[in-house]
Amino acid sequence: MQILKENKRVIVFLTVFLGSYFLLSAIYHWYLSLTFSPEHYPDFITYYVAKQSNDLINTFGYTGQIFPMPNHPAMAQFVNGRHVARIIEGCNAISVIILFVSFVLAFAKKIKTTFLFILSGVSIIYVLNILRVSLLCIGLYEYPESQALLHDILFPLVIYGVVLCLWVIWVKIVLKTKGNEE
Known part of the structure; x- marks a missing residue:
């Protein structure tokens, strides 16, 4: 019992973090199982990430086009007429957002x-993810030989780095708020 009392904050953090992570993930997987729409293929969120990224590619002066891939759940x-990527459900950053929200909730005050x-x-x-997908597609067009570097290292580093920075900011806000309450 003494160990539980001494580690109460850690136990609360882990319980809230894991609980919210699994709950939000379950809701998201339920959403995915319900959202088949020919107009918003493969799912609503992924479709709009692909569409908005494509619009941004066009804004950058390239000619972007997206098409549903009927044999794959992807766009x-x-x-500029060259197929550079498949935008799949994993590209929509919802899993990253769930991780971010769960961490913030675990430190909520x-x-x-x-x-x-x-x-x-x-x-x-x-917004960063839309920019990330757009720049990744342009990068794959301009530097196809750098696919592994761009897709597997550089762009994940950017999005997870920003999430880490947001978490640090959040912890500082919570600590500042906590310090004012005591």
């Missing part, structure tokens, strides 16, 4: 501050 991304930080962080991650 085919073309840049004030409801309003927590809600506003989650809303801001999710928005930052979503």
